[in-house]
Amino acid sequence: MSDPAFERWLRRAVRGLDAPTAAAVRAELTDHYAAAIADGQQAGLSREAAGQAALHALGDSATIAAGFRQAHGARRRYLLAAVAGMLYPPLYLLLMQFHARSAGLMVFNPALFLPLIYIVYAARVLLAERPHGANLVRYEQLIHTGIVAMCVPRLVGWLLYHQPIIAEAYTRTLGEARSLNEFLLNGMALIGLLLAGAGCVALGERTLHLREGLYGLLKPASGLLMLAGGGLLLYCLGTFSGSLPLRESAEALAVLACMSAGVLWALIFLRARDEAPRLA
Amino acid sequence: MNMKGSLPLLILHVLAQGANHGYRIAGHIKEQSSGVLDFKEGTLYPTLHALEQQGLIESFKEMENGRERRYYRLTQRGAAALAAERGEWEQFAGAVNAVLKGAQNA
Incomplete structure (x- = not known):
């Protein structure tokens, strides 16, 4: 997924994690994002609108990054x-x-x-x-x-x-x-x-x-x-x-x-x- | 609706119905609550990872439509924790309902 906004979000979401954990988290969140876009497009949204909606639904990357660091x-x-x-x-x-x-x-x-x-x-x-x-x-x-x-x-x-x-x-x-x-x-x-x-x-x-x-x-x-x-x-x-x-x-x-x-x-x-x- | 603190219980409940991946777990929670329990989907993953660290769930990878996906399933410890948490939640909800009904009758 080469969406720049999502890439920026992803970089912030994995901040502070070690490399293997960050790679696993990136893969999992990218999969989530792709699935959300596919569902959005099936519901009639454009690719761009579906991407924006998926990103919004994921939430604040800093909060998520803190959760990951805490979990790990x-x-x-x-x-x-x-x-x-x-x-x-x-x-x-x-x-x-x-x-x-x-x-x-x-x-x-x-x-x-x-x-x-x-x-x-x-x-x-x-x-x-x-x-x-x-x-x-x-x-x-x-x-x-x-x-x-x-x-x-x-x-x-x-x-x-x-x-x-x-x-x-x-x-x-x-x-x-x-x-x-x-x-x-x-x-x-x-x-x-x-x-x-x-x-x-x-x-x-x-x-x-x-x-x-x-x-x-x-x-x-x-x-x-x-x-x-x-x-x-x-x-x-x-x-x-x-x-x-x-x-x-x-x-x-x-x-x-x-x-x-x-x-x-x-x-x-x-x-x-x-x-x-x-x-x- | 603010569901802070109840997300682990909901995740354990969804996984008690069968192994699943993050996107579908989030979808199940939203659908089964008719959208009342709305939350930012990204917050699901740190919670999933924390539950895995605690040994309440375990993850495995599976190919789906040519893509590798991370699935989660409940462990025995997770099933026991779910039963305990569900009991506590029902007791708490029952107590709140009793107070609210009392207030209405008064």
């Missing part, structure tokens, strides 16, 4: 996101313990960023569901791209050189890379860091000005997110300039802000979970 595990998603937020501080402290050991960086760096990826996703879905929320997909994509671009060279660099890349090492700067491969890997990691940092600042700035308050916690959570993003950007600056004190201060700022934001978002998710109606 909102409570579980919020609980997982709350656990991820709470896990962030102990995970980072665990990482610090292993910082001097080679296995620690390999194992715990991805573990450190996985909760962040999920927290950002769950926050985006939560804000899309709220009456005064917003569509934050672009910010989510920016942060996720940054995190992936940051982690992949870190792992590849470790496999190639058996040591952390420059962005993680305290003794060298980007200009002191010993090979082109190392330079490229470091460059990619820094670009990732820049994207993630810019994404956090932009997301924080956007959510800071939303009418939605999220139990009065959104503004402080937004402020902390901006601080974390700012810390990541300063860390990049420290890496480019070779200033160790700047990098250390920026890292401390980013980590403290991320930990606090993680805990605040965990509280938000727990409140949202309590609000979500039980299915059973």
Whole structure:
């Protein structure tokens, strides 16, 4: 069915659903729409009038989207996101313990960023569901791209050189890379860091000005997110300039802000979970 | 007429008469109530999905006129839930009627 009005309606109706669920819902609603048009035409309506009547009969796409998201595990998603937020501080402290050991960086760096990826996703879905929320997909994509671009060279660099890349090492700067491969890997990691940092600042700035308050916690959570993003950007600056004190201060700022934001978002998710109606 | 809250009961009732797909379930509810129970048809689907998540109904796909359609049918748990819900509804409706009749006689 290539009706533009219906396509727009459908896009809004499946907003916030995961890809397989969205595909199944799209197929089911498209089938409904087609059947309604066929009935309308049999009753003597034109194709256009039957399409308009069918769309009107389906109702408000935002209400339906909220119903689908509720039906497909909102409570579980919020609980997982709350656990991820709470896990962030102990995970980072665990990482610090292993910082001097080679296995620690390999194992715990991805573990450190996985909760962040999920927290950002769950926050985006939560804000899309709220009456005064917003569509934050672009910010989510920016942060996720940054995190992936940051982690992949870190792992590849470790496999190639058996040591952390420059962005993680305290003794060298980007200009002191010993090979082109190392330079490229470091460059990619820094670009990732820049994207993630810019994404956090932009997301924080956007959510800071939303009418939605999220139990009065959104503004402080937004402020902390901006601080974390700012810390990541300063860390990049420290890496480019070779200033160790700047990098250390920026890292401390980013980590403290991320930990606090993680805990605040965990509280938000727990409140949202309590609000979500039980299915059973 | 606002039918908020009663849609799951109506869906279970329609499916007790046999497996069906969303479009026809919506049509049955509207026809059997002579159009009094009018609702936005799109809202039927989140309710169907929620009932499926609760294990009260189950879905399956079937080919119809060369197209794959998602059908729903009642599970045993759904049949038990329907009996319980119907009993509660009849008790509630009976109580409201009794009050209204009392008001008329007074």
